[in-house]
Amino acid sequence: MKLCRFDEDRLGVVKGDMVHDVTAAQDEIRKSARYDMKGDAVIAALPAWRARIEEMAAKAPGKPISSVKLLSPVARPTKAMAAPTNYKKHIEEMRSRTDLPKDATRAPPNIEKAGIFLKANSSIVGVSEGIPLRFPDRLNEHEIELVIIIGKQGTDIPKAKFKDYIAGYAMGLDMTCRGSEDRSFRKSIDGYSVIGPWMVTADEVANPDDIVITLHCNDDLRQTADTKDLIYDCGRLIEFASSFYTLYPGDVIFTGTPEGVSPIEAGDEIVATIEKIGTMRVRVRAAEAAPVAEAGVAVSRMS
Ligand code: MN
Numbered sequence: 001m002k003l004c005r006f007d008e009d010r011l012g013v014v015k016g017d018m019v020h021d022v023t024a025a026q027d028e029i030r031k032s033a034r035y036d037m038k039g040d041a042v043i044a045a046l047p048a049w050r051a052r053i054e055e056m057a058a059k060a061p062g063k064p065i066s067s068v069k070l071l072s073p074v075a076r077p078t079k080a081m082a083a084p085t086n087y088k089k090h091i092e093e094m095r096s097r098t099d100l101p102k103d104a105t106r107a108p109p110n111i112e113k114a115g116i117f118l119k120a121n122s123s124i125v126g127v128s129e130g131i132p133l134r135f136p137d138r139l140n141e142h143e144i145e146l147v148i149i150i151g152k153q154g155t156d157i158p159k160a161k162f163k164d165y166i167a168g169y170a171m172g173l174d175m176t177c178r179g180s181e182d183r184s185f186r187k188s189i190d191g192y193s194v195i196g197p198w199m200v201t202a203d204e205v206a207n208p209d210d211i212v213i214t215l216h217c218n219d220d221l222r223q224t225a226d227t228k229d230l231i232y233d234c235g236r237l238i239e240f241a242s243s244f245y246t247l248y249p250g251d252v253i254f255t256g257t258p259e260g261v262s263p264i265e266a267g268d269e270i271v272a273t274i275e276k277i278g279t280m281r282v283r284v285r286a287a288e289a290a291p292v293a294e295a296g297v298a299v300s301r302m303s
Contacts, residue, residue: 004198018062040250071126073199086256103180120188132287143257144215147172162235225258
C-alpha cells in the first residue's frame with residue numbers, strides 16, 4: 001500500500017496515478033491518540049488500521065495525484081536520523097574533491113566512528129513544497145537516499161529483527177549546504193529534508209538492501225546506485241541507531257547517499273527515482289520566492 005499526505009493535511013491511498021482520500025481514518029486515529037505520545041499516531045496505528053484503510057480507499061473516488069499538493073508522508077516523526085557516509089564511492093569522491101570550500105567538513109571515513117547525525121524535524125517537507133535556497137551564494141548539493149520509516153517503538157534492536165520495526169520506505173533528499181558547520185546545522189535548513197512522494201509499506205519491498213536509486217537534475221543523470229552497496233545496510237543502521245536512541249513510530253532514517261552529489265541552483269528540477277517506490281519531481285527555488293505552483297507533481301512510474 002502507498003500512503004500519502006496531501007493538500008491541507010489529508011491522508012490518501014495511492015493507486016496508480018490516483019489518490020483515494022481516507023482522511024476519516026486519520027481523524028479517528030488522531031482523536032484517540034494521547035497528546036504526549038512519542039511518535040506519529042497514524043504510523044503507530046497502521047497495523048491495527050490497515051484493513052479498514054484499504055476498505056475505505058476502495059470506496060473513495062480517486063482524484064489524479066497530479067492535482068494534489070504532496071506533503072511529507074509522516075506528519076510527526078520524533079526525529080530524522082541520517083547516515084553521514086554509507087557508500088564507499090561517495091567517501092572517495094568527497095576525499096578527492098577540489099571544489100569544496102577550504103574549511104568544509106568532508107565525509108568522515110568510517111560510519112562506526114562518525115555515528116549517525118540528526119536533521120531538524122522542521123527541515124522536513126514533501127515534494128510539492130520544493131526546496132528553498134536560503135544561501136544561494138554557498139555550495140548547495142543534492143543527496144538522494146533511501147529513507148526507512150520506523151513502525152514501532154524499539155531500543156537495542158538486534159539486526160536480525162530489523163524488519164519487525166519498519167513501517168515502510170520513502171525517497172529522501174538530504175539537501176546539503178557545504179561548509180565548516182556541524183552537519184546538523186547545515187543540513188537542517190528549512191526544506192532541506194525532502195521525504196516523498198509517499199510511503200510504500202514494508203510488505204511491498206522484499207529486500208531494501210538491493211534496490212536501485214537514481215537522481216537526475218534537469219535531465220542530467222547525476223546519481224545512480226544500488227542499496228546493496230550500503231556499508232551499513234538497513235538492518236545494521238537500525239541496530240546502530242537504536243543502540244543510542246529509542247526509535248518511535250514515524251521516525252525516519254536517511255540511509256546515506258551514493259556518489260554523484262553535485263551543486264544545485266534556483267530553477268533546477270530534481271527527478272528522483274527509487275525502485276519499488278516511484279518517482280518524484282522537486283523544484284529548487286530561491287528562499288524568498290513563493291512556491292512554484294506546478295512544483296512537485298509526482299509521476300508514478302512503478303516497477
Ligand atoms: Mn546524506
